[in-house]
Amino acid sequence: MAFFFAQFLTGLANAAALFLVASGLSLIFGVTRIVNFAHGSFYMLGAFVGVTLMDVLPGAVGFWGAIILTGLAVGAIGAFVEMVVLRPIYRAPELFQLVATFGVILVIQDLALMIWGAEDRLGPRAPGLRGVWRIFGEPVPKYDIILIAITPFILFALWYLITRTRVGVLVRAATQDREMVGALGVNQARLFTGVFALGSALAGWGGALQLPKGGADLLMDFNIIGAVFVVVVIGGMGSLPGAFIAAVLISVLSVFGVTYLPQSTLVLMFVVMAIVLIVRPYGLLGREEVAGEHGQVGAPETPIRPYGRTGKLLVAGLLALLAALPLFAEQFVLTLTVDMIVFALFAASLHFILGTGGLVSFGHAAFFGGGAYAAALLVFHTDTRMELAFLFAPFAAGLLALGIGWFCIRLTGVYFAMLTLAFSQLVWSLAFQWRDVTRGDDGLVNIWPAEWLNSPAAYYYFTLALGVGGILFLRHVIHAPFGYALRAGRDSPRQAEATGIDVKRIQYAAFALAGAMAGLAGGIFVFSKGSVFPTELEIGASFDALIVVFLGGVKTLAGGVVGAGFMTLVEDWLTRLEYWRLLLGLLIIAVVIIAPEGIVGSLRSLWTRIRGTESEVTK
Amino acid sequence: MTEILRVEHLKKSYDGFLAVNDVSFSVAKGELKALIGPNGAGKSTCFNMLMGQLKPTAGTVWLDDKKITGLRPREIWRRGVGRTFQITGTYPSMTVIENVQMALMSHHRKLYAIAPRAWRLYRDEAFEFLKTVEMEDQADRPCSVLAYGDLKRLELAIALCHRPRLLLMDEPTAGMAPSARIALMQLVADIVRVQGVSVLFTEHDMDVVFAHSHHIMVLNRGELITEGSAEEVRNDARVQEVYLGGGTLFAEAQNA
Numbered sequence: 001m002a003f004f005f006a007q008f009l010t011g012l013a014n015a016a017a018l019f020l021v022a023s024g025l026s027l028i029f030g031v032t033r034i035v036n037f038a039h040g041s042f043y044m045l046g047a048f049v050g051v052t053l054m055d056v057l058p059g060a061v062g063f064w065g066a067i068i069l070t071g072l073a074v075g076a077i078g079a080f081v082e083m084v085v086l087r088p089i090y091r092a093p094e095l096f097q098l099v100a101t102f103g104v105i106l107v108i109q110d111l112a113l114m115i116w117g118a119e120d121r122l123g124p125r126a127p128g129l130r131g132v133w134r135i136f137g138e139p140v141p142k143y144d145i146i147l148i149a150i151t152p153f154i155l156f157a158l159w160y161l162i163t164r165t166r167v168g169v170l171v172r173a174a175t176q177d178r179e180m181v182g183a184l185g186v187n188q189a190r191l192f193t194g195v196f197a198l199g200s201a202l203a204g205w206g207g208a209l210q211l212p213k214g215g216a217d218l219l220m221d222f223n224i225i226g227a228v229f230v231v232v233v234i235g236g237m238g239s240l241p242g243a244f245i246a247a248v249l250i251s252v253l254s255v256f257g258v259t260y261l262p263q264s265t266l267v268l269m270f271v272v273m274a275i276v277l278i279v280r281p282y283g284l285l286g287r288e289e290v291a292g293e294h295g296q297v298g299a300p301e302t303p304i305r306p307y308g309r310t311g312k313l314l315v316a317g318l319l320a321l322l323a324a325l326p327l328f329a330e331q332f333v334l335t336l337t338v339d340m341i342v343f344a345l346f347a348a349s350l351h352f353i354l355g356t357g358g359l360v361s362f363g364h365a366a367f368f369g370g371g372a373y374a375a376a377l378l379v380f381h382t383d384t385r386m387e388l389a390f391l392f393a394p395f396a397a398g399l400l401a402l403g404i405g406w407f408c409i410r411l412t413g414v415y416f417a418m419l420t421l422a423f424s425q426l427v428w429s430l431a432f433q434w435r436d437v438t439r440g441d442d443g444l445v446n447i448w449p450a451e452w453l454n455s456p457a458a459y460y461y462f463t464l465a466l467g468v469g470g471i472l473f474l475r476h477v478i479h480a481p482f483g484y485a486l487r488a489g490r491d492s493p494r495q496a497e498a499t500g501i502d503v504k505r506i507q508y509a510a511f512a513l514a515g516a517m518a519g520l521a522g523g524i525f526v527f528s529k530g531s532v533f534p535t536e537l538e539i540g541a542s543f544d545a546l547i548v549v550f551l552g553g554v555k556t557l558a559g560g561v562v563g564a565g566f567m568t569l570v571e572d573w574l575t576r577l578e579y580w581r582l583l584l585g586l587l588i589i590a591v592v593i594i595a596p597e598g599i600v601g602s603l604r605s606l607w608t609r610i611r612g613t614e615s616e617v618t619k
Numbered sequence: 620m621t622e623i624l625r626v627e628h629l630k631k632s633y634d635g636f637l638a639v640n641d642v643s644f645s646v647a648k649g650e651l652k653a654l655i656g657p658n659g660a661g662k663s664t665c666f667n668m669l670m671g672q673l674k675p676t677a678g679t680v681w682l683d684d685k686k687i688t689g690l691r692p693r694e695i696w697r698r699g700v701g702r703t704f705q706i707t708g709t710y711p712s713m714t715v716i717e718n719v720q721m722a723l724m725s726h727h728r729k730l731y732a733i734a735p736r737a738w739r740l741y742r743d744e745a746f747e748f749l750k751t752v753e754m755e756d757q758a759d760r761p762c763s764v765l766a767y768g769d770l771k772r773l774e775l776a777i778a779l780c781h782r783p784r785l786l787l788m789d790e791p792t793a794g795m796a797p798s799a800r801i802a803l804m805q806l807v808a809d810i811v812r813v814q815g816v817s818v819l820f821t822e823h824d825m826d827v828v829f830a831h832s833h834h835i836m837v838l839n840r841g842e843l844i845t846e847g848s849a850e851e852v853r854n855d856a857r858v859q860e861v862y863l864g865g866g867t868l869f870a871e872a873q874n875a
Contacts, residue, residue: 302761480737481730482730482733483733485730488713492708492709498670498692498693498696498704499696500693500696500725
């Protein structure tokens with residue numbers, strides 16, 4: 001019993017940092033509607049800045065002073081990021097802001113590497129709180145008790161700020177109706193910057209407060225972001241008490257998980273989240289989102305058209321070039337092209353559900369990696385023939401999408417995005433922790449294609465046929481009644497439902513199809529590399545696909561494919577440099593701000609403009 | 620005359636506020652019936668309950684003696700009820716004719732087909748529907764550039780695709796120029812006459828209502844206060860009070 005209680009206290013103490021970070025994210029989302037993926041980076045910055053300040057400032061005053069200063073410093077960094085990166089793109093579709101925050105993650109990762117180096121830092125112990133207190137005979141670190149005591153005060157302070165002060169009134173008003181608040185003469189830009197700074201400061205405090213328990217390292221940003229999103233979603237987006245309850249729930253559960261079910265620690269919180277969302281689709285204390293909030297922003301998409309003569313010739317020329325490539329190209333070019341085609345198919349499948357369906361999925365890597373793992377597991381454990389295992393990849397990924405989609409499709413907007421993210425993390429943690437089956441981060445190796453495909457040229461043609469075939473198939477579906485129905489459900493769900501279209505069922509079917517096609521890409525991938533690791537299932541992999549779709553242009557059918565080609569080339573070139581993340585991050589941010597229609601979209605606009613002016617001149 | 624729609628004791632309350640209170644009426648086959656009333660009277664709430672967008676707090680809706688309360692909009696549509704909305708909801712990423720083709724694909728149950736090219740399907744049929752609403756010259760324009768009145772006509776064409784027996788039109792002429800209003804209602808009246816469709820519509824413009832409807836119902840503060848022919852309604856003292864003064868100001872302020 002005493003042990004049980006001590007465990008419970010540890011969980012409560014862990015909840016402190018988690019709650020701080022989650023409340024910051026929740027605040028930022030509530031007011032600015034930005035899903036800030038860089039939030040984990042601010043948490044990491046908090047840890048590093050905290051360690052540095054604690055080295056400089058001596059004693060107990062220095063320790064607590066350093067923590068307070070850290071929050072202020074990270075808050076200032078947050079304000080800077082908001083003003084430079086986000087302010088120019090508030091009117092853009094939400095995906096842009098998302099991609100921009102992902103660029104911020106990359107930039108902060110490399111800056112942290114430059115400043116603090118690759119080594120992990122141990123956090124200093126809190127002065128005067130080094131030992132343990134005995135509670136029912138069980139040792140509980142003194143610092144844990146202090147954290148447990150502090151957390152309710154933080155919650156209360158935030159609650160007071162939001163419900164009892166003028167700033168809080170503005171924040172709540174802006175959460176409900178941004179435009180109205182602006183129309184009433186409130187300086188929106190300042191309010192947004194302020195909220196973003198406060199949210200970042202909270203993340204920074206979270207990072208600094210956990211130092212004596214965890215320290216600082218360069219993986220902290222991605223490690224916490226999953227848990228933070230789970231907390232915010234379970235609690236209900238925008239609800240502070242909800243975030244608190246969820247943070248406690250998740251922290252306590254994972255402490256018990258470590259003790260009693262050590263293989264399940266990563267899975268546990270996603271299972272809890274899935275259960276909560278089945279019972280309460282908008283979280284424990286969340287409210288249903290206002291409909292239309294996440295509809296199409298910006299100019300409406302132009303009606304889709306089959307390619308004209310020029311377009312068809314271009315595609316035919318490209319295909320001919322690809323088909324002739326093995327005749328003259330070196331092997332590394334073939335390998336690079338295979339990567340490109342695999343990535344293009346993966347991106348096209350995401351584009352199908354995201355662009356045509358309007359469903360922003362944050363967890364599409366689950367199906368890519370899921371397909372790769374499905375094939376690899378068959379080969380690894382049962383020595384299945386490659387052809388059969390390969391077919392199993394899209395099939396298994398499609399089934400996985402049916403399972404995940406059953407939960408996710410009922411939700412919309414950010415909740416949909418978060419739940420897909422959570423499920424992809426669930427799949428990732430299975431691959432990572434179920435070592436008996438998946439071998440964990442050792443990965444599954446020696447997954448080679450069958451004899452007849454076992455030469456670079458043969459596998460290249462195999463990839464070309466299936467990859468390009470898959471992309472063309474998706475394109476055909478978009479032009480078929482099913483694709484039209486999907487677009488109808490995105491454009492106006494009300495009208496679609498009022499003319500007999502079961503929007504959710506169409507979306508469910510499309511989600512499964514997109515999953516199967518991503519699985520096909522995963523199948524091609526695993527046999528081209530000969531191995532698969534949990535990294536293929538990481539958040540980062542889902543985000544690569546999102547970025548690619550966005551870079552190419554969401555509103556253009558060729559967007560995903562062009563983006564994938566561009567990205568593969570850029571990455572191949574950039575990763576040779578030491579600080580490639582920094583450059584890639586800056587590139588992404590630059591594209592977001594300068595060419596918000598994506599590559600294909602911007603080119604098309606430019607083309608229309610040139611042609612437009614020409615025709616006016618000839619008149 | 621046989622009834623096509625019968626509404627019994629329909630009621631909708633929001634936290635104790637009665638938006639629609641005990642409304643009962645019926646629509647006969649081939650009838651063009653208007654539901655009028657000041658802002659906030661509960662007209663759109665009524666419509667949303669008829670078509671399944673809102674769940675009634677109490678009451679029953681019968682279509683041809685079959686209960687349709689609680690069914691989803693798409694199920695009610697399948698049973699032969701078409702609807703146009705106060706604020707149009709067409710698909711901006713499609714052309715005018717594709718919007719109609721989309722409804723026809725649903726009508727012909729081709730929504731899950733992945734083989735045919737959608738823009739070739741039912742194009743001629745869609746063109747006929749566009750002709751009905753005199754939109755055929757705009758068939759291939761993107762829907763997002765249409766004038767508001769044209770959008771309303773397009774919506775009407777879409778609503779006709781499933782050969783409905785009953786059309787619900789929520790403020791069909793709102794936001795249109797006066798001449799266009801009369802033309803559109805003339806069109807609706809023709810459709811009622813030629814195709815035998817019944818129409819229930821809400822409207823603000825009294826000229827439109829008195830010129831075209833066979834039968835008028837007046838809703839105020841959630842309750843039906845009277846119904847009858849244009850002449851009867853025009854001379855009803857309670858209707859004059861609702862529209863010219865009396866108790867409406869307070870009701871409007873409360874609903875605003």
